[in-house]
Amino acid sequence: MNQQTLRLYEMKAQIIQAVGQPIRLAILDFLKDGEQCVCDIAKAVGAERSNVSRHLTVLLNAGILECRKDGLKMIYSLRTPCIMNFFSCVADVLKSQLAKNNRVLQKL
Amino acid sequence: MNQQTLRLYEMKAQIIQAVGQPIRLAILDFLKDGEQCVCDIAKAVGAERSNVSRHLTVLLNAGILECRKDGLKMIYSLRTPCIMNFFSCVADVLKSQLAKNNRVLQKL
DNA sequence: TTAGTATGTGAGCATACACTCACAAAGGCG
């Protein structure tokens, strides 16, 4: 694997990793219906404001979110809504995984 | 966010997180063309055998890979090839991100 | 059986990550 290929994998991994965290998944799920400010996001996902702020920074740096300032508030929104396609893929894997577990359970 | 919803996000996050690592991305990319044994995977991605073995365990636990034993060798393969749909989504985000960076660069 | 190969795993280490607390900056409102 050459240096350039590795770099590409690293960039892709950064994006995927940004999505692979429960609270950040909840944030994306909450934002799929439209832009929201930090305090409302924090209420929706049930986490500390400062913590949510950091999670938003991660998603911002990964290029998944964008934000604009509106008076006191910072409004965050999905920059690439295609990111939501992720979730159907993940749901497929999850279903397949649970189905396998069920097969194992039934053999007990 | 109730306990059940949180649990669902955690399960999804586990799957996504399993994919969000450069070497594991390389492994999946290598396996998309067919099953392979550990030593060949290690050669392909250019990492230590023991390290590759652990990465394979992560992907196995996430339900993304499956394996079978063939004599001395353990043969790994994609269990849910739909996982490859991930990558086109990621590529979209990456392109969009690079395009934005280019626009910023041109303003300098 | 003995030697060699493929694989997985315990131990240890360095780093990254998620979280909380406290505080500072920016803006709205009396």
Add this chain to the structure above:
DNA sequence: CGCCTTTGTGAGTGTATGCTCACATACTAA
């Protein structure tokens, strides 16, 4: 102006992650 709200960030902490080395296990072949 002073006070409150919203947001981001530095510092500290505990845990998770990725990696390597050494070793044990399982199987093949002479």
